[in-house]
Amino acid sequence: MDDREIQLRRYKSILSKYLDDQSEQTLYKGQQFSRKMIEQKISPEEAVSLHVSAMESLYPDMPQEFKNSYAFLLEMMIGYGFAYREHQSLRSRQQQLETEIEIAANMQQTLLMGEMPTVESLDIGAVSKPAKKMNGDYYHFVQDENDCVSVAIADVIGKGIPAALCMSMIKYAMDSAPEQRMQPSAMLGNLNRVVEQNVDPNMFITMFYGLYDSFNHRFYYSGAGHEPGFFYNAENDDFGELYTKGLVLGVSKKPNYREYSKDLQKGDMIVLLSDGVTECRSSKGFIERDEIVAMIRSNLHLSAQEIVNTVYRELEKMQEFELRDDFTLLILRRKV
Amino acid sequence: MDDREIQLRRYKSILSKYLDDQSEQTLYKGQQFSRKMIEQKISPEEAVSLHVSAMESLYPDMPQEFKNSYAFLLEMMIGYGFAYREHQSLRSRQQQLETEIEIAANMQQTLLMGEMPTVESLDIGAVSKPAKKMNGDYYHFVQDENDCVSVAIADVIGKGIPAALCMSMIKYAMDSAPEQRMQPSAMLGNLNRVVEQNVDPNMFITMFYGLYDSFNHRFYYSGAGHEPGFFYNAENDDFGELYTKGLVLGVSKKPNYREYSKDLQKGDMIVLLSDGVTECRSSKGFIERDEIVAMIRSNLHLSAQEIVNTVYRELEKMQEFELRDDFTLLILRRKV
Amino acid sequence: MNIQSCVEVRNEWDIVKARQEGRNIAKELGFGSVDQARITTAISELARNIYLYAGKGRIEISNLDSSGKIGLRIIASDDGPGIKDIRKVMEDGFTTSGGLGAGLPGVKRLMDEFSIDSKENEGTEIITTKWLR
Amino acid sequence: MNIQSCVEVRNEWDIVKARQEGRNIAKELGFGSVDQARITTAISELARNIYLYAGKGRIEISNLDSSGKIGLRIIASDDGPGIKDIRKVMEDGFTTSGGLGAGLPGVKRLMDEFSIDSKENEGTEIITTKWLR
Ligand SMILES: [Mn+2]
Ligand SMILES: [Mn+2]
Ligand SMILES: [Mn+2]
Numbered sequence: 001m002d003d004r005e006i007q008l009r010r011y012k013s014i015l016s017k018y019l020d021d022q023s024e025q026t027l028y029k030g031q032q033f034s035r036k037m038i039e040q041k042i043s044p045e046e047a048v049s050l051h052v053s054a055m056e057s058l059y060p061d062m063p064q065e066f067k068n069s070y071a072f073l074l075e076m077m078i079g080y081g082f083a084y085r086e087h088q089s090l091r092s093r094q095q096q097l098e099t100e101i102e103i104a105a106n107m108q109q110t111l112l113m114g115e116m117p118t119v120e121s122l123d124i125g126a127v128s129k130p131a132k133k134m135n136g137d138y139y140h141f142v143q144d145e146n147d148c149v150s151v152a153i154a155d156v157i158g159k160g161i162p163a164a165l166c167m168s169m170i171k172y173a174m175d176s177a178p179e180q181r182m183q184p185s186a187m188l189g190n191l192n193r194v195v196e197q198n199v200d201p202n203m204f205i206t207m208f209y210g211l212y213d214s215f216n217h218r219f220y221y222s223g224a225g226h227e228p229g230f231f232y233n234a235e236n237d238d239f240g241e242l243y244t245k246g247l248v249l250g251v252s253k254k255p256n257y258r259e260y261s262k263d264l265q266k267g268d269m270i271v272l273l274s275d276g277v278t279e280c281r282s283s284k285g286f287i288e289r290d291e292i293v294a295m296i297r298s299n300l301h302l303s304a305q306e307i308v309n310t311v312y313r314e315l316e317k318m319q320e321f322e323l324r325d326d327f328t329l330l331i332l333r334r335k336v
Numbered sequence: 337m338d339d340r341e342i343q344l345r346r347y348k349s350i351l352s353k354y355l356d357d358q359s360e361q362t363l364y365k366g367q368q369f370s371r372k373m374i375e376q377k378i379s380p381e382e383a384v385s386l387h388v389s390a391m392e393s394l395y396p397d398m399p400q401e402f403k404n405s406y407a408f409l410l411e412m413m414i415g416y417g418f419a420y421r422e423h424q425s426l427r428s429r430q431q432q433l434e435t436e437i438e439i440a441a442n443m444q445q446t447l448l449m450g451e452m453p454t455v456e457s458l459d460i461g462a463v464s465k466p467a468k469k470m471n472g473d474y475y476h477f478v479q480d481e482n483d484c485v486s487v488a489i490a491d492v493i494g495k496g497i498p499a500a501l502c503m504s505m506i507k508y509a510m511d512s513a514p515e516q517r518m519q520p521s522a523m524l525g526n527l528n529r530v531v532e533q534n535v536d537p538n539m540f541i542t543m544f545y546g547l548y549d550s551f552n553h554r555f556y557y558s559g560a561g562h563e564p565g566f567f568y569n570a571e572n573d574d575f576g577e578l579y580t581k582g583l584v585l586g587v588s589k590k591p592n593y594r595e596y597s598k599d600l601q602k603g604d605m606i607v608l609l610s611d612g613v614t615e616c617r618s619s620k621g622f623i624e625r626d627e628i629v630a631m632i633r634s635n636l637h638l639s640a641q642e643i644v645n646t647v648y649r650e651l652e653k654m655q656e657f658e659l660r661d662d663f664t665l666l667i668l669r670r671k672v
Numbered sequence: 673m674n675i676q677s678c679v680e681v682r683n684e685w686d687i688v689k690a691r692q693e694g695r696n697i698a699k700e701l702g703f704g705s706v707d708q709a710r711i712t713t714a715i716s717e718l719a720r721n722i723y724l725y726a727g728k729g730r731i732e733i734s735n736l737d738s739s740g741k742i743g744l745r746i747i748a749s750d751d752g753p754g755i756k757d758i759r760k761v762m763e764d765g766f767t768t769s770g771g772l773g774a775g776l777p778g779v780k781r782l783m784d785e786f787s788i789d790s791k792e793n794e795g796t797e798i799i800t801t802k803w804l805r
Numbered sequence: 806m807n808i809q810s811c812v813e814v815r816n817e818w819d820i821v822k823a824r825q826e827g828r829n830i831a832k833e834l835g836f837g838s839v840d841q842a843r844i845t846t847a848i849s850e851l852a853r854n855i856y857l858y859a860g861k862g863r864i865e866i867s868n869l870d871s872s873g874k875i876g877l878r879i880i881a882s883d884d885g886p887g888i889k890d891i892r893k894v895m896e897d898g899f900t901t902s903g904g905l906g907a908g909l910p911g912v913k914r915l916m917d918e919f920s921i922d923s924k925e926n927e928g929t930e931i932i933t934t935k936w937l938r
C-alpha cells in the first residue's frame with residue numbers, strides 16, 4: 001500500500017466518523033491530520049483531491065453534478081498548488097539567506113560591541129537592539145589607562161545589511177585613529193573624511209562622540225547631526241538637553257564640529273540615544289521625548305543598566321514588539 | 337454588493353455553466369478566475385468556502401451528508417490558509433532582503449576595489465566576480481609616491497554576506513597600517529592579529545600580499561595559505577609557481593610569514609588568483625592549473641586586462657554560466 | 673463584555689472543549705462558517721500552546737459589543753514559564769513551519785486584534801479579538 | 806514516441822484546444838484526475854506564453870513508452886523573439902508572482918522533466934514530460 005493509499009484510508013475514516021457524529025473531537029482530529037499533511041508538504045490540490053476521493057468512495061452513487069463540481073474545484077485548486085510550490089522553493093532559498101544573516105549578525109555583534117568599561121566613578125548602562133537582524137546603530141566604549149572613558153553612538157541612515165557593512169567600516173576607522181580618542185571634534189572630523197570618501201553618497205551617518213574624564217569629572221562631547229541626548233542634574237532633579245551643532249557625517253568635505261563640555265556632580269547622568277528610541281510609534285502616535293524622560297525619571301532608583309533595560313522593555317511593549325528602527329540607549333552616571 | 341458577493345456571483349455562474357456543459361472552455365474560464373483570486377491574495381480556505389457557498393446556493397436541498405462534508409473540508413483547509421498567509425509575509429520580507437543585498441553588493445564594489453595603478457613600467461589587469469551577489473574574494477592595489485605598487489589578493493573561506501562583512505574589515509585594517517605597505521611579511525602578521533582577535537573562529541582568510549618596486553623591478557611577496565600564483569619568465573617562455581609558506585590568517589597567534597622576492601625582466605609576468613579560478617568545475621571535471629596556464633599562454637599577445645577578461649569568459653562558459661566560487665585573477669606584466 | 677465561557681486547559685480533551693465553546697459562541701454571534709473555523713483554529717493553537725508549554729492554564733471566551741460592533745474575544749492565560757523573547761516568538765518561524773505551527777504569528781493573522789504579555793517565570797496572557805463584518 | 810496531437814497556437818481559442826487535447830491524452834494514458842488537471846495547467850501556461858510573447862507557435866503532445874514507463878510529453882515551440890536571460894526567467898519570480906504566473910518555474914514543478922532552449926530573435930523550444938506512476 002503506498003503513501004497516498006494510507007493517507008486516503010486515514011482521511012476516509014476520520015471523514016466518515018465526522019459524517020456520523022459531527023463532533024468537535026473529530027474535527028480536531030481532522031485538523032491534526034491536515035497539520036501532518038502540511039508537514040509532509042502535500043500541496044493543497046492534493047489535499048482537496050484526497051477529500052474528493054474519500055467522498056467518491058463513501059458515496060459511489062453520488063449524483064453526477066457533485067462529481068462534476070469536484071472536478072471544477074480541483075481545477076481551481078491547481079493554481080493554489082502553483083503558489084504553494086513556489087513557497088517551498090522560496091522558503092529554502094530564504095532559509096539560506098537567513099542563516100547567512102544570522103552568522104553576519106553574530107559577527108557584527110562581536111565586532112562592534114566591545115567590553116563595558118569598569119571605572120570606579122561611573123555607573124554605565126547600555127542597550128542596543130536591531131529592528132531586524134543586523135544593527136545599523138552602533139555604540140562603543142573605550143577605557144584608557146587613566147580611566148578616561150570615551151563613548152561613541154552612531155546611527156546609519158538606512159537599515160539592514162548595507163547599514164551593517166557601513167558600521168563595520170566606522171568601527172575600523174575609529175580603531176585606526178587611537179590618538180584622536182581624546183578630542184571629540186577631531187574624531188568626528190576624521191570620521192567625516194572616511195565616510196565622505198568611502199561610502200555611497202546616499203548613505204549618511206549621525207554620530208555623537210564624548211569623553212568622560214574621571215579625574216575632573218568633566219564630559220567633553222561633539223555631535224554630527226545625532227539625536228540630542230539628555231543631561232540629568234541630580235541636585236535640581238532636572239533633565240536638560242545635550243545639544244550639539246554639527247553636520248551629519250559624509251555630507252560636507254570640511255564640516256566644523258563644535259566641542260562642548262559639562263561638569264558632572266555625584267548622581268548626575270548623561271543619557272545618549274538613537275532616534276529609534278524617540279521615534280517609537282505606539283498605537284497613540286509617536287512617543288515624545290518627554291515620555292522617555294518620564295520613564296527614566298521613574299526608574300532613577302535603579303542601576304544604569306536596569307534603567308536602560310526597563311525603558312527598552314516598556315517601549316518594546318508599547319510598539320507591540322515590533323521595532324521600526326534600531327534602538328540604542330546609553331546611560332553614564334557619576335557614582336562617587 | 338460587497339467584494340465577496342460579487343466573487344460568489346461570478347464563481348457561481350462559471351460553476352453552474354460547467355455543471356451544464358462540462359467543457360474545457362469553461363474550465364479554462366474557471367482557471368482564469370482562480371488566477372484572479374490568487375492575485376487578490378484570497379487564501380485557499382476562502383476559495384474553498386466560495387465553492388461551498390456556490391454549491392449550497394445551487395443545491396439548497398443537498399443531502400445533509402454533503403453539507404457536513406463541506407464543513408470538514410473547510411476545517412482542513414484552514415491549515416493551508418495558515419501556510420498561505422505565512423507565504424505572503426515571507427515573500428515581502430524576502431523581496432526586501434534581496435533589495436538590501438543588491439545595495440550592499442554595490443557598496444562593497446565601490447568600497448573594496450580601488451583605482452588601478454598607472455605606473456609606466458607595469459601593465460596591469462584584474463577581474464573579480466562573485467559567485468553570488470556579494471564577493472568573498474578581495475583584491476586591492478595601492479600606488480605610492482615612488483611608483484611602488486602593492487597588491488593584495490584575499491579569499492574568505494565562506495561566501496555570501498558574512499564573507500563580505502569580513503572583507504570590509506580586512507580593507508579597513510589594511511588602510512589603518514600604511515607604514516606596513518612596504519613589508520609584505522609584516523603586513524600579513526598584522527592582519528593575522530586583526531583576524532585572530534576579531535573574526536569568528538570558524539572564518540579564515542587566505543591572502544597573498546606583494547610589493548612591486550618600480551625602481552629595481554623587484555617583486556617582494558608573502559603568502560598566508562593562499563592559492564599559489566604563477567611567474568612567467570619571458571626569456572625562457574616558461575611558467576613557474578609563486579610558492580609561499582605561511583599559515584592562513586586567523587589560525588595561529590604568532591605565525592611566521594616568510595618573505596620572498598623575484599626580479600622581473602621586460603615581458604615577465606606575475607599572475608595572482610583565487611582558488612575559484614583553479615577549482616572551476618566543467619562537465620569534464622575540475623580544471624587543472626596547467627589548463628589555466630595554457631589559456632594565458634595562448635593570449636600572451638593581448639594586454640594584461642584583455643588576458644584576464646578572456647580567461648574569465650572561457651571559464652565562465654565551461655561552467656555553463658554558474659560560478660561555484662568567487663573568481664579573482666590578476667596580472668602584472670613588466671612593460672619596459 | 674460578557675464572559676461566555678471559561679475552560680481550564682489541562683489535557684487534550686480540554687482543547688477540544690475550548691474549541692467547541694468557541695465554535696458555539698462564534699455561531700451564535702453570527703460568524704460565517706469560514707470565520708467559525710478560523711476562530712476555532714486560533715483557540716486550538718492557543719490551547720495547545722498552553723497544554724504543551726505551560727502544562728495548564730485557561731481559555732476565556734467572551735462576546736463584545738462596542739458601539740454597534742460585535743466581536744468575539746479570546747483570552748488565553750497561564751502561570752507557566754513565560755516567553756523569554758517575545759519578538760522571536762512573533763517572527764514568522766522556520767523551525768516550526770512546514771507544520772501548521774505558524775504558531776502565534778499565524779493566530780495573529782487569523783484574528784483581527786492581538787496582544788501578548790509575558791513575564792519569565794510568571795506566565796503569559798494573550799488577548800485576541802475577531803470582529804463580525 | 807507517437808505524436809498524438811499538434812495544435813497551432815494563434816489565439817485564446819487555441820489555448821483551450823491545446824488544453825482539451827492534453828486532457829484527453831492524459832486521461833487515455835491513465836493519469837489520475839489531479840495529474841490531468843496539472844498537465845492541463847502546464848499546457849495552458851505554455852500556450853499562453855506563446856500567445857502573449859511570441860504571437861504564434863505550437864504545442865505538440867505525444868505519448869512516451871520507454872522500457873515500460875509511460876509518459877506524456879509536451880513540446881512548446883515558437884519562432885518569436887526568444888529569451889534573453891534564461892537564468893532570470895527560470896528564477897522564482899517576484900514580479901510575476903501573486904498571480905498564477907509562477908510561469909516557467911511553476912510549469913517545471915508541475916511536471917517531471919523540463920528543458921528549455923532559446924536564442925534571441927530565433928525562438929524558444931520547451932520540452933517537458935510527466936511520467937505515469
Ligand atoms: Mn539607522
Ligand atoms: Mn535610527
Ligand atoms: Mn571564498
Ligand SMILES: [Mn+2]
Nearest residue numbers: 491611612661
Ligand atoms: Mn575561494
